[in-house]
Amino acid sequence: MVVIPLIIIIEVMRRRNLFKTLTPGKLFFPISIFIIFTLISAIINDTSWVETAGYLAVYLRYPLFFLLLVNIDFEEKLLQKFITIFFLLLFLQIPEVLYRYFALGIKGDDISWSLGSWGTTNLGIYSIYAVCIILASALHNRFTIGHIIGILIPFLFALFGEIKAIVIWVPISVLITIYFYPFQTKIKKYSVVIMAILTGAIFFKFFYTNWQHFHGRQLDSIIRTTYLTLEGEVGEERKYSAYRLGILFRVIDELKKSNTAILFGEGPGSSLAGNFFKKPSRIMEIISETKDTPNQIASALLDVGIIGLALYYIILIAVIMTILRVKDMSNFPETKSFRILKTAYPAIIFYYLIIGPLYHPVWRFDAASYIFYFLSAELYHASRINNLQNTSGKKKI
Numbered sequence: 001m002v003v004i005p006l007i008i009i010i011e012v013m014r015r016r017n018l019f020k021t022l023t024p025g026k027l028f029f030p031i032s033i034f035i036i037f038t039l040i041s042a043i044i045n046d047t048s049w050v051e052t053a054g055y056l057a058v059y060l061r062y063p064l065f066f067l068l069l070v071n072i073d074f075e076e077k078l079l080q081k082f083i084t085i086f087f088l089l090l091f092l093q094i095p096e097v098l099y100r101y102f103a104l105g106i107k108g109d110d111i112s113w114s115l116g117s118w119g120t121t122n123l124g125i126y127s128i129y130a131v132c133i134i135l136a137s138a139l140h141n142r143f144t145i146g147h148i149i150g151i152l153i154p155f156l157f158a159l160f161g162e163i164k165a166i167v168i169w170v171p172i173s174v175l176i177t178i179y180f181y182p183f184q185t186k187i188k189k190y191s192v193v194i195m196a197i198l199t200g201a202i203f204f205k206f207f208y209t210n211w212q213h214f215h216g217r218q219l220d221s222i223i224r225t226t227y228l229t230l231e232g233e234v235g236e237e238r239k240y241s242a243y244r245l246g247i248l249f250r251v252i253d254e255l256k257k258s259n260t261a262i263l264f265g266e267g268p269g270s271s272l273a274g275n276f277f278k279k280p281s282r283i284m285e286i287i288s289e290t291k292d293t294p295n296q297i298a299s300a301l302l303d304v305g306i307i308g309l310a311l312y313y314i315i316l317i318a319v320i321m322t323i324l325r326v327k328d329m330s331n332f333p334e335t336k337s338f339r340i341l342k343t344a345y346p347a348i349i350f351y352y353l354i355i356g357p358l359y360h361p362v363w364r365f366d367a368a369s370y371i372f373y374f375l376s377a378e379l380y381h382a383s384r385i386n387n388l389q390n391t392s393g394k395k396k397i
Helices: 003-014 025-044 049-069 078-091 093-103 119-141 145-161 164-179 186-215 218-231 236-240 243-255 259-264 282-286 296-324 336-358 366-392
Strands: none
Touching (some): 025 259, 025 296, 078 366, 093 145, 119 164, 119 336, 119 366, 145 164, 145 186, 164 186, 164 336, 243 296, 243 336, 259 296, 296 336, 296 366
16 A cells, blocks of 8 residues: 555655646546545544545555656556566466465465465456456457467466456456457457357356366356346345345445435445454444455445545546547557557456456555556557657657
């Protein structure tokens, strides 16, 4: 939590004229509104200023990090270096996972030691991002055996580490990435989409058979319970057991007892287990009967209510619109790296804004947030550079 704010402070001190040239200024408005609303929620719920400041530091460090990144000149090859390091880190997990599983007999949440206490969560998030980039690369450069292996490796992680997020969300990310690839015709696009669905169905049947061999029918039970819950065909206790969504339903039912709570939440930091002072917070009372982690939507609702959740989404949308607002974004510098990133980015957005928040508290996870905001800043720079070149009449890179 401390590293990103520290980087921001160091870079601001190094660039004393940063605030005179800071762009894009429009992002400051939604951030400021969110801060003001958070303070109002804190006053209503009698939350201490220390807890409120800590909460804001957790959730605003990366939007501010994005603002810093878009105001720093990047080297042209920085994206390639970042992607290289990212994949090196990911693929180093292969020998670690295999060794810990076969030699040490370790499986489940402890399958990845090098990625920390949230090892399998981070591994799942990295895998989703990686598959989007690998598939985008394959679409732009033709499929090779390396691309196929790269897409299948995350399922190896899922099998040995019981990472359900990979099983459920990677196929969806694949379809989104294919859909946003600039095919020459719609017929070709939808033909590839249909082919991907059929191929994925065959692979999934084979994979799921092996999954049941390793982990039983738990995943099948989770999917079935979640489906019936969304259909409204289960009782309250069964609804609360609907895996990640169960905690969300608990939080909503608790907040519905008070109009003030549903709108403003129960105070910044209520969803953080340690509450910054290593004492039980409000979330511990609500989830006392389960070990599941509250997802991001449940966390945001409990902290700052429906209004606060909406305001934070406005910040995220503002980040994306900051990129889209740059003129001639469709004409990126003609480098393979940026074409690949442009194709992978919609699926990354879909995960960070929609899929991830229903599964993990992703907006406070470094694994999810650092990559999302760094790649967003890279796209901003690419589109801005291209626009400046078009405006000045210089030859494109």
